[in-house]
Amino acid sequence: MIPGSFGYHRPTSVEEAVNLLAQFGDDGRPLAGGHSLIPMMKLRLAAPAHLVDLAAIANLKDIRADGSDIVIGAMTTQHELIGSELLSTKVPILREASLLIADPQVRYVGTVGGNAANGDPGNDMPAIMMCLGATYHVAGKGKRERRVAARDFYKGAYVTALEPGEILTAVRVPVPPDGHGFAYEKLKRKVGDYATAAAAVVLVMSRGKVANCSIGLTNVADTPLWAREAGRILTGSELEEATVKQAIAAAEAITSPASDARGPARYRTKRAGVMLARALARAKERAGDSNPGDSKQGRGLWQSLGLR
Numbered sequence: 234m235i236p237g238s239f240g241y242h243r244p245t246s247v248e249e250a251v252n253l254l255a256q257f258g259d260d261g262r263p264l265a266g267g268h269s270l271i272p273m274m275k276l277r278l279a280a281p282a283h284l285v286d287l288a289a290i291a292n293l294k295d296i297r298a299d300g301s302d303i304v305i306g307a308m309t310t311q312h313e314l315i316g317s318e319l320l321s322t323k324v325p326i327l328r329e330a331s332l333l334i335a336d337p338q339v340r341y342v343g344t345v346g347g348n349a350a351n352g353d354p355g356n357d358m359p360a361i362m363m364c365l366g367a368t369y370h371v372a373g374k375g376k377r378e379r380r381v382a383a384r385d386f387y388k389g390a391y392v393t394a395l396e397p398g399e400i401l402t403a404v405r406v407p408v409p410p411d412g413h414g415f416a417y418e419k420l421k422r423k424v425g426d427y428a429t430a431a432a433a434v435v436l437v438m439s440r441g442k443v444a445n446c447s448i449g450l451t452n453v454a455d456t457p458l459w460a461r462e463a464g465r466i467l468t469g470s471e472l473e474e475a476t477v478k479q480a481i482a483a484a485e486a487i488t489s490p491a492s493d494a495r496g497p498a499r500y501r502t503k504r505a506g507v508m509l510a511r512a513l514a515r516a517k518e519r520a521g522d523s524n525p526g527d528s529k530q531g532r533g534l535w536q537s538l539g540l541r
């Protein structure tokens with residue numbers, strides 16, 4: 234399939250990009266890696282008259298520490314996330330999840346910003362970002378940069394908190410405490426597929442008990458989900474079977490997947506529960522037990538996870 238004709242623009246600064254997008258209005262669309270947008274254009278599900286390619290904007294492409302956060306430029310590719318020493322050490326769930334996205338060819342060009350801004354419930358990064366308590370930096374013409382919590386960003390399938398002409402410039406991730414446990418479990422039909430259901434877990438253990446736990450779910454509703462109640466149920470527990478079952482029931486209760494080629498709705502809901510059980514077990518196995526509630530960093534995570 235061949236997309237309709239379109240104008241191609243390659244700004245070299247964020248200001249130039251948002252000016253172009255403001256000028257084109259509904260006819261313009263930002264282009265990042267193109268691995269979601271171009272297939273949509275080929276299928277004629279999207280037909281923007283102008284593409285504003287963000288690839289030549291140098292400062293959208295870096296990964297840097299900023300106090301207790303890591304800031305990832307929107308045009309950082311999934312391949313670069315996987316290769317980042319800083320992320321592997323500080324926020325290893327990002328590497329684990331990126332390795333489960335598509336295949337190396339897609340990951341060489343697909344970007345963290347495109348994945349997060351796309352609004353497709355099948356994208357993996359949104360639930361991870363919700364789980365981590367990340368914040369998105371957003372720029373628009375004539376506006377001061379604003380920040381939107383990932384947990385407030387997703388409004389419906391392909392509907393986000395981005396206003397017309399705005400772009401996501403960076404993702405800010407609070408660094409979880411050293412020794413935190415993490416896991417991303419994704420069920421897919423074959424290598425390279427989107428999730429039938431997936432679960433992200435970040436937890437901190439203290440004296441044998443869960444000091445805090447944050448859970449994100451992928452592709453089991455119109456939007457990615459933050460399973461707040463399930464995390465709350467687990468907090469203070471030793472992850473004993475009965476409590477885990479209760480948390481899984483709470484997580485399943487907030488899902489509302491479509492019945493589609495990946496399976497009937499009920500099956501996908503139950504698979505989300507299974508993915509969560511596996512992610513919890515693996516996160517617990519990986520977690521050190523450092524009594525983080527007493528540390529400054531631990532308190533920071535409690536705040537960032539919204540679980541104080």
Ligand SMILES: Cc1cc2nc3c(=O)[nH]c(=O)nc-3n(C[C@H](O)[C@H](O)[C@H](O)COP(=O)(O)OP(=O)(O)OC[C@H]3O[C@@H](n4cnc5c(N)ncnc54)[C@H](O)[C@@H]3O)c2cc1C
Nearest residue numbers: 265266267268269270335343344346347348356357400401
């Ligand atoms: C075969 C295949 C398998 C895939 N499997 C998976 C998978 O398993 N999991 C997964 O998560 N993804 C998967 N993807 C999607 C892939 O990860 C995409 O690269 C990603 O979803 C979008 O990133 P992109 O940089 O390519 O964005 P683009 O395709 O360029 O853009 C996607 C959308 O976001 C908008 N956009 C892009 N950047 C910005 C920005 N900075 N600010 C505002 N809006 C922006 C665009 O206008 C467009 O609407 C797959 C893709 C393919 C082709």
